Amino acid sequence: MPRKKPNRRKEDNGAQLHAPMIAVLVLLAVIFVSFLYLGGRCENLGSRIKAMEIDIESIHVRVLTEEMKWERMKSPKVIRVYLNKHDLDMSWPGNERIYRIPMNKRRAFDPPEAQPDGTPVYNLARQDRRETRYD
């Protein structure tokens, strides 16, 4: 009697992983790696933010200090001291040195027109033209 041929289809091919399980494992692995990555990234960003906070603070300190030094230098009393030190006599112009231009005459002083070479020209004639046109 011939020997019965074994049914290979029915043969056990060893332990097989189910697809959903593999998916879960892969997902877990991805989550774990992502967690590690994000954790590391957060740590890195945190330390950068912290460093920037320290930088801002020190810059702020410097700005405040320099501003106060500048304010001190601008003080009229200090300016007077330096003017005296360098023998500079600066005083307000007297009335005889001030020419006051009344409002209705100011129109004559329109913004200067620049010539091609850059020289400003105070064109008083424009005032006359404008008045003529309005008339």
Place this chain on the structure above:
Amino acid sequence: MTDRKLIWRLSLVVGVTCLAWCGLGVRLAALHLGSNERLKERVRRIRHYEKQILVGRGLIYDAENMCLAGTLKTKDIIVDPKRILDQGRMQAVASALTRVLDLKPGHAMKKINRPTRRFEYLERYVHADEFERLARMNLPGVIMRDSTARYYPHESMLCHVIGFSNLEGNGCAGVELKMDRYLRGQPGQRISQRDGRGREIYSQRLLGVEPRKGCNVYLTINMNVQYLVEKALLAAVNEHNAKGAWAVVQEVKTGRILAMASLPQYDPNIYRKSHEDEMLNRVIGYTYEPGSTMKAAVFAAAFNEGVISEHTVFNCEYGTWYYRGRPLRDYHPYGNLSAADVLKKSSNIGTAKIALLLGPARLERYLRDFGMGRRCGIDLPGEEAGILWPHRKWDSLMITRIPIGHSIAVTSLQMVCMYSAIANDGYLMKPLLVDRVVNDQGERVYQGESEVVARPIGLETSRMMRRLLGRVTEDGGTARRARVDGYDVAGKTGTSEKIIDGRYARHANIASFAGFLPAGNPEIAILVVVDEPHKFHTGGRVAAPVFQEIAAQLVQCLTIPPEGRDSVVFSEGEQLTRSDAETPIFEVQ
């Protein structure tokens, strides 16, 4: 060695090792699974990180955006003497600290040479330049802790107005105190965990509240004007060897205070070393008998009531007049004088007779309308109200004494407001010192507004008073030294004796001058007071020249034309009014 013995020894080593591991395992399990509150608390305490973020107070600016008070980030320098001594570096650390912080020799050594101490303040409020140098040196046992310090870059200038804030950052005087609720910022806070080197672990931050900066306060003061005033006062104090001097400059039409100076001064950066007397703002906190400067109010009241005209003649009794059995004297004897000349010559007798015509009830009403006997309401603490008794409590002599500035006490601010009212068509303005308060977002949280408090006199009376007060600075008047070239100046001198121990002190005077200019169209009012001048003691001799010096520079600094800003004469016969000229004029120099 037999196998048996070897097995025994091996078993012993394995047993001991296993036992040790078991012990460690049990301990580990106990640490993790047990309650161990004490240990957990200790770890929490060590890792806990809490920091207050200081921002300091808001800034104070003048009208030209010049910073008057700011906050600096500073550090407190602390030493750990035990650590320094343990490392045997006392000499090196002490000499480095002394050099960088500019300490007194031996001070650092004294602080460090305390072997049992772990914490000693060496220097507080150290500025950035110094603590950065110190940080670079990396000295052992030297700790730096954040702090903030108020800094006043102009030092003693405007000290009485700005005031100061104490080490805790609370306003203690001046604008610092009055505007404290605006200036005070809100510190931020960080709660987190620290690493092994004491640095914050950002990812463990539990709380991060950002600090809120205090608001910035903008004053109406112009520092250039303030400087001119202080310089003139200092020169006057030195020239007359005076005990003190003070002055105030006010914009007539708006009531804005442009300058307020009081000598002696102090440096608010080192306020703890200042004397109490130097801290008094005499413009608002010192009351005095004003003397003849008070006469302007009496004349204004009498003209406004129609009791007299400028041509009404009074007999000035040739220098001495007895009223109710007590003599009243003039500085110079005069016979008959018109009301206009009574003011020009500053006759006490003539003025007293005008007050008698006016009567006590009306006189008191006008004085109160001019702001006497009550605070002006300026944005500064410590303002005095002065003394003006109700007329029902006046004795029979007071009706002749109050008009000449005796038996009444006023502050300089009240006097300058009164002269401003006379110059401002009779409108008494509230003195304005704080222009606006702006928060860190740039929004205005407070806006100072010009406010009319009262109108004691009418337009016609105001015009007449401007003209008559203008005569005081002409030849024959008491204030010739107050004249300013090219400008009509109106004003009145005043001289009074101080009351010391309840008696008038003949040799302790207060000389003053109150005035405004240009007389025809007033822009600014100035009051100058000199306390106890020596050699000369009258207002015309002592205070009027100071007024002249201030006013002459002020008109140039503020570009006030001789005719005032509202009415600009630009050629003969031609005149512009403000309605014609809406925008301000400009000058070509």
